[in-house]
Amino acid sequence: MAGRENPVISVIMPVYNEGEHIISSVGVVERILQENQIEYEFVLVDDGSKDDSWAKLRQMAEQNKRVTSLRLSRNFGKEAALCAGLDAASGDAVIVMDADLQDPPELIPEMVKYWKEEGYDVVEGVKSSRGKEGAVYKFCARSYYKILLKATGIDLRNASDYKLLDRKVVEAMQQMPEKVTFFRGMSAWVGFERKQVPFEVQPRVMGKTKWSLKRLAGLAFSSITSYTSAPLQLVTILGVVMFFVSLVLGAQTLARYLMGNALEGFTTVILLQLFIGSMLMISLGIIGMYLMKIYHEIKGRPRYLVSKKIKDGTAE
Ligand code: UDP
Ligand code: MG
Numbered sequence: 569m570a571g572r573e574n575p576v577i578s579v580i581m582p583v584y585n586e587g588e589h590i591i592s593s594v595g596v597v598e599r600i601l602q603e604n605q606i607e608y609e610f611v612l613v614d615d616g617s618k619d620d621s622w623a624k625l626r627q628m629a630e631q632n633k634r635v636t637s638l639r640l641s642r643n644f645g646k647e648a649a650l651c652a653g654l655d656a657a658s659g660d661a662v663i664v665m666d667a668d669l670q671d672p673p674e675l676i677p678e679m680v681k682y683w684k685e686e687g688y689d690v691v692e693g694v695k696s697s698r699g700k701e702g703a704v705y706k707f708c709a710r711s712y713y714k715i716l717l718k719a720t721g722i723d724l725r726n727a728s729d730y731k732l733l734d735r736k737v738v739e740a741m742q743q744m745p746e747k748v749t750f751f752r753g754m755s756a757w758v759g760f761e762r763k764q765v766p767f768e769v770q771p772r773v774m775g776k777t778k779w780s781l782k783r784l785a786g787l788a789f790s791s792i793t794s795y796t797s798a799p800l801q802l803v804t805i806l807g808v809v810m811f812f813v814s815l816v817l818g819a820q821t822l823a824r825y826l827m828g829n830a831l832e833g834f835t836t837v838i839l840l841q842l843f844i845g846s847m848l849m850i851s852l853g854i855i856g857m858y859l860m861k862i863y864h865e866i867k868g869r870p871r872y873l874v875s876k877k878i879k880d881g882t883a884e
Contacts, residue, residue, distance in 0.1 A: 576607045577680060577732075578659030581667040582649035583612055587620040589774040590667055594628060594635070597665075597673040604677040610635045612667075613653045616643035622876070629878035639876040647787075648872040650729070650751045654738050656877070663732045664751070668772045671730035675767050679732040682763045689737050689760035693730030696766040705781075712788045719796040722756050730767070731755060747865055750791040757795070793861050800858060803851040810847065 579597060583590055594610060601608045612635060614622045622639050629637035638652055650664060661683055665671040671693060679691040713725040729751055733741075740758045792799070824830050877884045 574605075574607045575660035575684065576609060576658070577601070577676075578609050578611050578657035578662040579676075580611045580650065580653035580657055580662055580664045581613070582615055582646050582653065583617065583621050583625065583667045584615040584643065584646070584649070585617045585619045585621060586667045586774075587617065587624050589669075590621060590624050591628060593667060593669050593773060596669060597676070598634075600673045600676055604680075606677065606680055608634060609657070609659060611653045611657045611662075612637045613649040613656075614639040615646065615649040616640050626876075626878055630881055633881050636879045637877070638874050641873040641875040644872045645783075646729075647749045647751055651749055652872045652874060654741065656879075657738070659735070661732055661734050662738055663730075665730050668774070670770050670772055671728065672767055672770050675730075675765060678765060682765070683732055683734060686763070687761065688763040689734040690755065690762040691732040692755075692762060692764050693728045693767050694764045695726045695728050695769050708781075708784075708788075712792075716792060716795070719792065719798040722753060722795060724752055724756065727752050727756070728767075728769075734760070736760075746794065747867070747869060747871055748790060748794070748861070749871060750787070750794055753791050753795055789857060790861070793857050797858070799854045803854055806847060806851060810844070 579601070581594070586593070590612075594612070598608070598610070610628075610632075612625050612628070614625050614637065616639075622637075625635075625637035625639070629635045636656055638656055640649060640652060644652075653664070654662060661680075663676060663679065665673070675693060679693075682688045682691045710725075713723075717723050717725065733755065737755070737758055737760050740760075741754050744754055744757075821830070
């Protein structure tokens, strides 16, 4: 909890190609903060946008002392942009929200109240409906959360990145050394006093989503491998099960051979080859995913690179 009379909230927004609406969207959030007498600063992180987002972010930072704008040196992805925002924020608490107003800013006063008056360290927005999403997408999302819950015990169903975090939670997350980060997973892993507030996902103000199925699948695999080694144990279990199956099949084959009526034809051989081959490849793939993870982490490269920063109206 903040000791100050009027604590400062840092509103962090990752921005990627949101140029057409970012000024008005920040305006909407700013109005809500002012109407509720919340002390605030904005930390806007341009994640290597290809449109005029940076020009807009620079303009806002130059005209408004409460806006700090960062530009990453290229598109690092939302997770890295969030890290950059957390590192640049100086408030007593931070609120992380999407730039497209899909996370309704009307919820901010309530979130701040839970933090300020009831002493919660993490106030997390939970999707009460998942907005407009296709049936296939919904199915994939559901299965992914189920696997993650089963394997790690971390329940991210309906979780979102829309959260208020106390400074000490931000500091705890900054101590986590991994280079490939997963904001939702990390903010759940750290624990602390948590409060959930449900919200309805709003339609995007303008523009379109940046998440392709490929990117989402990548995030899903990376988050599962980050939080559990269960898939590796699965490989061992698979091996043991197949060993017992092969004992039975082997005994049967041998018995038939000795009795003089060995199987003819290659059908069984082909089927077994195909089955074992694919199991081996899947297993190698799982091990490969963890190797890749270790490889990426061991390189120890920075999570993001900042190419431009405007704070207090001037470039740093
Ligand atoms: N975003 C980002 N870097 C990226 C992709 C997205 O910073 O590479 C930002 C984007 O500007 C937005 C937030 O992440 O503020 C959520 O992205 P989007 O709205 O495209 O995702 P969705 O809401 O559809 O899940
Ligand atoms: Mg969105």
